[in-house]
Amino acid sequence: MPARKLDAYVALFESGLETAVGRGENGGHTLRSDFVVRRLERAFSLEGKAGAHGERTVALGLDRGWKTDNLGVAAFVQEAGTLRVAAAAVRALR
Numbered sequence: 001m002p003a004r005k006l007d008a009y010v011a012l013f014e015s016g017l018e019t020a021v022g023r024g025e026n027g028g029h030t031l032r033s034d035f036v037v038r039r040l041e042r043a044f045s046l047e048g049k050a051g052a053h054g055e056r057t058v059a060l061g062l063d064r065g066w067k068t069d070n071l072g073v074a075a076f077v078q079e080a081g082t083l084r085v086a087a088a089a090v091r092a093l094r
Contacts, residue, residue: 004048005080012039012060016070038066069094
């Protein structure tokens with residue numbers, strides 16, 4: 001079986017978001033959302049074989065309106081063809 005191509009991604013997410021809904025079936029309610037992806041960057045690609053490795057520094061800019069206490073980072077590696085996630089890690093920034 002040939003080696004699969006793997007892509008490593010880094011996602012910056014924010015939790016604790018609230019949206020006031022003015023109209024529709026949720027009108028008058030406040031919707032709360034967690035783990036909303038604010039930035040997503042592909043860090044690098046590598047061959048899916050033993051000993052393969054990659055490294056890159058990724059700069060993810062922050063918007064002024066984001067609550068920095070509610071931000072976190074997730075990193076994951078997925079197969080390029082099937083999008084199957086092979087590995088993942090999550091960390092809060094605070």
